[in-house]
Amino acid sequence: MGDISVEGLTYTYPNVVEPALNGINLQIKSGEFILLTGPSGCGKTTFCRCLNGLVPHFYNGKLEGTVTVDGLVTRDHPTYELAKHVGLIFQNPDNQIFSLTVEKDIAFGLENLGVARGKMVKEIDWAVDRVGISPLRERGTHELSGGQKQRLTIASVLAMHPGIIVMDEPTAYLDPVGAERIFNILHTLNKEQGITVILIEHRMDLAVKYCNRIIVFDKGRVVNDGTPRAIFTADETRLIGVGIPRMVELGRRLRQNGLKIDIPLDSNEAFQSIATCLDEPQPAKTKAAFTDLDNVVGEYSHSPLIQLRDITYTYYTGVEALKGVNLDISRGEYVAIMGENGAGKTTMVKHFNGLLRPRSGSVVVDGQDVAKQSVAAMARKVGLVFQNPDDQLFAEDVEEEISFALRNFGYRDEVIKERVNWALNLLDIERYKKSSPFTLSGGERKRVALASVLAWDPDVLILDEPTVGQDYGQKERLKHFLLQLRTQGKTVVIVTHDVEFVAESQPRIILMAQGKIVADGTAKSIMTDAKNLETCSVAPPEVTKLFSMLSKYGFPEDVLDVDEGIDLITRRTKGRTPQ
Amino acid sequence: MSLLEGLRFTRGDSPLHNMDPRVKFLMTMVLFTLSILFLDLIPLLVVFVLQIPIVAYGKIWREWLKSLKGGTFLAVIIFATNLLSFYFFRGMTISGDIVEYSLSLTLRFLSLITSFSLFFLTTSPDKLSLALEKARVPYEFNFAFITAIRFVPVLADEAQTIMDAQRSRGLELDKGGFLSRIRKYIPILLPLIINSIRRSLELAEAMESRAFGATKDRTNLYELKMTPSDYVALIVIILAMIVALYARFYLTPFPKIIGGVLFA
Incomplete structure (x- = not known):
């Protein structure tokens, strides 16, 4: 159980010329813990799909070479048969939970296999116990937090007793503590059950200590393969632009x-x-290592731009998302809002442009009471970029997408043209001007979404989880871009889980937990405040x-x-x- | 929407929650039929009042009141339109008969809401799907049904996020004429549709990865079994139906409560 052999694997998706995978040879032994990495679009996700036969059975296309899993050639065995050997878990837990209750969802695979009821109950008992969600067994799946959902997806494949578990960026949406918990579960399964784990992950700093082998993909090929130390000190790895863990560096x-x-x-x-x-x-x-520059400068603190006073907000479901928040953000500040999932971070920033109206308290932006303004009027001052670009892209081409907001705001045609070109240039996407936003890669779509907000040059820019799903190179570009905006005097607010990103750009940090601001200060003071970090499920950088x-x-x-x-x-x- | 909100299943533990969904469905259908069958205020009052102990039995007071509250607006409209149309078409008078008739129609509506609440508020979709399975509905339909319920909250969240994202880009949904307002929904509908297509692909992949379709003899974690109390309930429901049918066809006409001309 748990062996994989890949020989001469070349695969091309239907209606595509370039092969997604090109001449891959790999031997994976039972009990290994493998990290797959490489820049976006390098073929690592496609490789995972080959392991349980989704490629070629589900995707069709042209497959050459052979993939053998536990002695089964994937070409000759349907996915439902391979599912007993390989548990494949995808990035977004919401799209792989089918049932309304936890135990029923874990049962889904077993029911499909026709397992008898008595045995099924035993397998579920075992699986919930392994991933530590026994108390949640009878809960509704929609009530779970992001981390709990991700643990449920592990339990669901685990119940089928696969020898191999493959996870495609399981921690993308999780806070650092939640991410660590997922890695720990995988580590235990690997050690105690001898399950082969294959993990795609961009969070190298967290993941590296769990794996004993790293395989680096680039342009559909395996470019490097070895122990973490060997891989991260090799020049090839640096050249491709894979993130090197900070401690290795x-x-x-x-x-x-x-x-x-x-x-x-x-x-x-x-x-x-x-x-x-x-x-x-x-x-x-x-x-302190060096004097805090922010404390010395302090010149911005005289002109507050965003002021929240005692705001509370309750969703119609009865969830109290904000319980009395006070906050001042000054013109030109760079602020990161951090905290566990569900702490109220996104709810709070939605008050900045009036998308949400506080149940009590007041929000004043640039001297204006937000309650008395329309969202459209506030949006001209406060640009909000959402986490998932797919929640806003709709236009025929990128140019039209970017001009959408400008038209809503009633700019003249020649101004619109000028602004669109400016935004395209700024984010280095001019070449896609006439392409459909839907044909672009994830990282490019994210840049189009950002450009479509920057186009009207708002005073304040709010980015919700800008680093999610971005590879190392893309994050680096984003970091420089934000610094550039800052030098232009823009106020930038990011909502993020990415501690390493925050540590390297050193914004003012606001820590939130359970609808309240727990701590607020310079990056240095917050990142050494162990107690408050723990309350907010944030781990300091390595x-x-x-x-x-x-x-x-x-x-x-x-x-x-x-x-x-x-x-x-x-x-x-x-x-x-x-x- | 609050009307539908009131019909959403909330987990609970009561004899009604544990009743076999097939028996419970029969009960709802009988109550439904009775509400439709009678036209007079007295029997409709009896049907309505008889449901109240069942509500108590299921411990769903709060949820039931919520769905009644959601239905109030419609109930008022039903009452008012009936009253007014009779007033205008029957010689500009309001008699006790007319008030009574409008009241009974309103009460019938509330009775219908209650009968459905009794079923949907206390039956988990999982049990419902199990009942469908027992009725030999093909599993694909069953799966589609459960998936639809599972993704309603997910889609609602997503629609809200898309709306928020576009409003943050200056989209004003409540401005402009009728046609331009409809056009303004394009930036919301398109991402929603495209995301749904993408989601369905991902769902299909995940289903395959969980051995969907591996065997024709699919098993189910849950099991339906008629308990003695289910049989008792079944007998009571059938008896009630017989009594009601007898009353409907042999005890008519029912006496009126309100009589005479009230207003002319």
Whole structure:
């Protein structure tokens, strides 16, 4: 159970010229924990579809070579037969939960296989226990949180006892703590049940410590395959633009600087090896690494742009999403709103342009009471970009898509033309001007959605989960773009789970939990505030974890950036060799 | 919408919730038929009042009142249109008969709401689908039914998000003439349709991955079994039906409550 053999696999989707997979040879042994990575569109999702026969049975197209799973050639066995061997789990849990209650959904696969009722109940008992959702057994599936839904999808395939579990970006929509929990479940299944795990993941920093092999895809080919340490220090990996875990990067650069340490995968390993190069523990001289620039500058704080006063909001379902929120955001600020799923982050930003009206309290934007304005009037000042571009794209071509808002606002034709071109340029998508937005890739669609809001040049830009589903390169571009907007004096607010992204761009952070603001401050102060981070299900970035351990050696705690960390360690250890 | 809101199943534990869905469906159909069968106020009052202990039996007071509340507006319209049309077509007078007749039509409507509430508020769609399965409805229909119910809240959320996204781009749905308002729904409908197509593809993939169609002899986690109390309920329902039919055809005409000319 759990073996996969891939020989000469080349696959082309119907009506497409370029093959999605090109000459792949792989041997996967039972019990391995494999991370698949590579830039968007590199073929990793297609590869997963080959493992349970969705390719070619469901997708048709042209398949060459053979894929053998547990001795079964996928070409000759239908997907429902392979489903007993390979449990394939997709990104969006909502689109793979079919039933109204948890236990019934877990039963779905077993019912399809015709398993007897008594045995079915036993399998469900076992599966809910493995993923820790026993108390939720009789719940309605629509009541579950994102993380619970994702655990349910694992239980549902687990009940069929596959030797292999394949997950395509399971943590895309989860907060860091929820993501960690999913990885832990997979880790336990791998260790205790010997299940082969194949995972597609962009969150390298979190995932790397669980896997023992990484396979890198690019343009439909396997370009690298080996242990995490070997892969992340190889030049090929860097060239493709796969995200390197921050701790590996730190270790590698410290070695270049002459420090003789092993390449660490996470903060614990990094601490172990760095500590051997340091003197005895000594008390910290200062808590802070450098003076906080934000505190020194502070010039924006005189002109508040967005003011929330005691706002509460209750959805018609009775869910109290906001319970008395007070917030001031000044002109030109860069703010990140973080917190667990369901903390009220999106509900709060929907008040900024009047989409939601508070049940009590007031929202003032640029001196105007939002309650007295139409959404359209507020939207001219406050541009809100939603998480999923597919929830807004509708036009025939990209140009029309971007001009939609401008027409709504009644701009003249020549102004519209000018603005559309400006936005297309800004986001580097001019070449798609006449393409249908639906034919573009996920990352490109996201940029079109962003351009369609930027086009009217709002004073405030709000981005809901801008990094979800974006690969390393796309995130880097976004980070630079946001900094660029900031230098133009725009107020930028992002709602995100991506700690690494936040740590590297260092905005003011607002932590939310259960409809309230729990903490509000500079990135450095918030990321070292362990107690509040925990309340909000946010884990600090690996670098910060490392420095909180190193603080007993006299290092400052509040280091968020890899470069800063390397600098500090190198200065301390210059000219030393490990004992 | 609140009328439909009142019909949504909420989990609960009562003898009514645990009743076999087939028996319960028969009960609802009998109540439905009785409400349609009678035209007079007295028997309709009896039918309506008889449902109240069943509501209590199912512990669904709150939900039932909610659906009645949702139906109030329609009930008032039914009452008013009947009253007015009689007033205008029957010589500009309002007699007790007319008021009584309008009242009975309104009460019939409330009775219908109650009978459906009794069923839908206490029957989980899973049980309903199981009953359909027992009735040898092909599994594909059953699956489509469950999937439809499962995705109603998902689609509603999505529609709301799309509406929010387009309003954030300056779309004003409540402005302009009739035609231009309809045109304004295109930016909302298109993403909704395209997302649904994409979703159905993903659903199909996920179904395949969970061995959909592996065997003709599909099993079911749940099981339907008639308990002694279900048989008792069945007998009571049939007796009630017989009594009511007897009353309808042999005890007519029923006496009136309100009589005489009230207003001319």
